[in-house]
Amino acid sequence: MDQPTVGILHPGSMGAAVAACAATNAAEVLWCETGRSTASVERAAQFELTPVATLAELLGRSDIVISLCPPAAAEDLARDVAGHRFAGVYVEANAINPERTQRIAALLPEATVVDGGVVGSPPVGGKTPTLYLSGPAGATARIEALFADTAVQTAVLGTDVGKASALKLAYASFQKTSRVLVALAVGMAREHGVDQKLIEVASRRTDSYLSEPQYVAKTAARAWRWGPELEEAADALAAAGLPPEMLRAAAATLARWNGAKDSELTLTDALDRLSQP
Incomplete structure (x- = not known):
């Protein structure tokens, strides 16, 4: 399978470290620097993520997008993505309740939405969190492949969006x-x-x-x-x-x-x- 291009929204302490692990099996990992804090810029540089100027560019180039942001921002972020008619794999990996995850899936009819939940500390310094996944089998298999042989372990819980959340x-x-x-x-x-x-x-x-x-x-x-x-x-x-x-x-x-x-x-x-x- 060709190496995918991955977009991370947004590289906080967990998101940046997870994105760095994804880089092992990705062609490139992109992040959007517009409007982000100095701390985000420094984190992204530390983990060697590739900056792009706009969300539209990130979505246009990405096969897989991973959303890891504060819970309150998850739906607004998904709406922004939906506005660009993203049609790749969207990993909703935020700590939100199953009903919100299902609402986000409904917001993104052209994308394939995978429900994700990270249990554990960011994958740095020997830490090995598990990314639990649920959703369409083909898409969860792509995310498993993305994190193969990295510090992020994966476990698939089934095909129902909401189980991982x-x-x-x-x-x-x-x-x-x-x-x-x-x-x-x-x-x-x-x-x-x-x-x-x-x-x-x-x-x-x-x-x-x-x-x-x-x-x-x-x-x-x-x-x-x-x-x-x-x-x-x-x-x-x-x-x-x-x-x-x-x-x-x-x-x-x-x-x-x-x-x-x-x-x-x-x-x-x-x-x-x-x-x-």
Whole structure:
């Protein structure tokens, strides 16, 4: 099979690293530099992605487009792509709920839409996330081939668009809410001067996130991304007739850290911001 040209929308920390893996089996990986931040430009250069000036050029040259952006932007981005009548393979790889993924598929009638969900950290420094896929068999096979022998592992869940999104959000709802609960537990214990004792007690259970309180600072730095993911997961719960309130509460807690975007905080800093937003 000829090597495809791939477009990435937009190269954030996950998107740029995934795109760099795709470059192993692609003729070229394109990104649109118009309107993007300095950080995006630097990331794209670091991963040797090819800049183009317009979305129209990216879509015109790409056989496969991968959408990896903040969840709130996913549908607007798909509408922009639809406006150019893109007819290749569109990988909707954002952390959005299955109903939104299906709406996006409907927005792109000329494209072949593959549902994707990344579970794990960006594929740098030895990390090997899994890109779960669902959608038409021929298209998912092309995405498997695109990431063959790279740090991005792939797993196909079937032909129904929505399955990959559901798996991603189900996992994220547990993992991210658990980290929020750790922050609240340590914050409560600190208020009464027993936080070190709490950590000592938790360390006897190494299978518990509570034994990793240092991760609270990383949670704070990622809150701007995690909160919207949990809102998406809450919507998925509500659509399934399950109570969404727990995940909405976790998202509201994460919102207290929105000002800490991608910052280097200590555990003390993170807890201070949580108790005094």
